[in-house]
Amino acid sequence: MPTTLLMTLDCADRVGLLARITGFVASQKGNFTEVHQYTDPINGWFFARFAFEVPEGTTLESVRRDFGPTAVELNASWNIRDQGRPLRTVLLVSREDHCLADMLWRWRSKEMNIEVPLVISNHDTLRTQVEKEGLPFLHIPVPADPTGKDAAFRRISDAICDVSGELSILCRYMQIMPDWFCEEHLNRVINIHHSLLPAFAGADPYRKAYDRGVKLIGATCHYATAELDAGPIIHQQMIPVEHYHTPADMRRLGRDCERLTLARGVRLHVEDRVVVHGSRAIVFGD
Numbered sequence: 001m002p003t004t005l006l007m008t009l010d011c012a013d014r015v016g017l018l019a020r021i022t023g024f025v026a027s028q029k030g031n032f033t034e035v036h037q038y039t040d041p042i043n044g045w046f047f048a049r050f051a052f053e054v055p056e057g058t059t060l061e062s063v064r065r066d067f068g069p070t071a072v073e074l075n076a077s078w079n080i081r082d083q084g085r086p087l088r089t090v091l092l093v094s095r096e097d098h099c100l101a102d103m104l105w106r107w108r109s110k111e112m113n114i115e116v117p118l119v120i121s122n123h124d125t126l127r128t129q130v131e132k133e134g135l136p137f138l139h140i141p142v143p144a145d146p147t148g149k150d151a152a153f154r155r156i157s158d159a160i161c162d163v164s165g166e167l168s169i170l171c172r173y174m175q176i177m178p179d180w181f182c183e184e185h186l187n188r189v190i191n192i193h194h195s196l197l198p199a200f201a202g203a204d205p206y207r208k209a210y211d212r213g214v215k216l217i218g219a220t221c222h223y224a225t226a227e228l229d230a231g232p233i234i235h236q237q238m239i240p241v242e243h244y245h246t247p248a249d250m251r252r253l254g255r256d257c258e259r260l261t262l263a264r265g266v267r268l269h270v271e272d273r274v275v276v277h278g279s280r281a282i283v284f285g286d
Contacts (some may be wrong), residue, residue, distance in 0.1 A: 002053040004033065004083040005063060006272045010282075011076035012044040021048065024070050027142055028063055030054050036273075036284035045273045047282045051083060080273070086115040090165040092156075092173040095125045099171035099192060103266070112263070113270055117163040120156055128186055142175050145165050153181050160185070169266055170224065172258070179226035181187050182265040187276050189224040190234065192262040194254050206225060206250040215241050217250060219257040222264030223276065232281035234265035234274055 009021070018037065020095065034051035036222040054063060063079050073076050088109075091099045100119075106112040121131045122142045130137040136158055160168055170191040182189065195218030200208040209217075218238040225231035239257045241250060268274050273284045 001054070001056055002031075003058065003060070004051055004053050005030075005060065005080055006049045006083050007052070007067075007069075007078065007080045008048070008072075008272050008275050009050075009076050009078040010045060010275050010277055011074045012046045013044045013235070014074075017046055017074065018048075020070060020074065021050070023222050024067060025050070025052050028054055028058060028066065037283060038096070038284075040277075040282075045277060047277070049275070049284045055116075076096070081272065084113075086113050087166050088164055089114040089116055089167045089169060089266075089270075090160050090163065091119045091169050091171050092114060093119065093121050093126055093171040094174040095123050096172040096174075097126055097129060097132060098255045099259055100126065100225075102263060103169060103171055104130075106263060108133065111269060112267060114266075117165065118159060120159060122152075122173070150178060153178050157181055157184060160175070161263055165268065167266075171262070176228060177224055182224050182226045182231075185224075187223050188272070190221060190262070191224045191231070191260050192219055192221050192265070193228070194219050194258060195231050195236075195238070196254075204247075207247045209241075210245075210247045210250055213243075214250075217253050217257055219254070219261035221261045223281070232276050232279055234268055234281050234283060235260045235261055240272055 030052040032050060032052045037048040039046050059084050060080065067080060091100060091103060099221045107114055107116050113189060116135055118136050118138060120140060123139060126141065127137045140155050142149055142150050166188065166258045168185060168189045172192065179219065196205040196209050216238045218236060220233055221235045222233045223231035235259055237257055239253050241253065268283055271286060275282045
């Protein structure tokens with residue numbers, strides 16, 4: 001059986017760039033099954049995602065090794081991985097369970113190609129729900145004082161590394177992460193927040209939005225960075241609000257939007273359809 005590999009790559013644009021990459025795949029007796037490319041005309045930067053089959057007996061390690069000299073020549077940032085291997089994904093949650101429940105369903109039903117080795121929470125509220133799924137639940141309280149908070153996030157980072165976590169999803173994990181944590185796990189922590197920020201920040205934002213007659217509720221899925229809710233955006237969605245919707249209705253709509261937006265963003269990352277360059281995320285749709 002052939003193996004399907006995924007390659008993502010970005011580098012400065014140049015003549016013959018695509019020919020160099022396709023020539024390499026041909027040299028591996030590879031067959032393209034999906035090709036996406038984009039050149040940013042403002043910055044002259046090339047982005048690509050390729051899916052290609054390689055013959056039985058060809059290993060991922062050998063393809064990576066053989067592509068190394070080409071990548072150096074192109075001065076490219078790149079990655080090649082096996083499409084079939086699930087991504088080891090740690091879920092972080094506080095008290096609200098709607099994003100967690102949705103992500104667990106997508107994992108359990110194999111709709112999402114992830115493996116969940118651990119769920120971490122700063123509260124013990126959802127332990128039973130997680131352990132019913134047969135998953136380890138790690139309760140790490142986060143103190144308010146800076147020293148205690150930093151120590152808690154050191155434990156979280158160590159726990160992620162201990163299970164070889166490749167991705168962490170903040171399923172409404174209501175803690176601001178330290179700068180060092182975001183840098184250490186750069187572009188490997190996905191967060192979700194509603195679009196009522198910053199105009200309706202703070203306690204009960206949906207009531208404030210109701211009082212102002214908001215007409216749209218949205219959510220943004222993005223990578224976590226040192227600057228709160230300002231990381232590269234992966235996916236956004238919106239839901240219309242009608243005049244007869246109460247604050248409770250708006251919260252329900254908001255939860256729906258958060259679930260779908262987070263799931264879509266995670267799926268794009270898991271399928272290597274996101275290439276981050278600076279503060280932007282280039283997304284190749286499925």
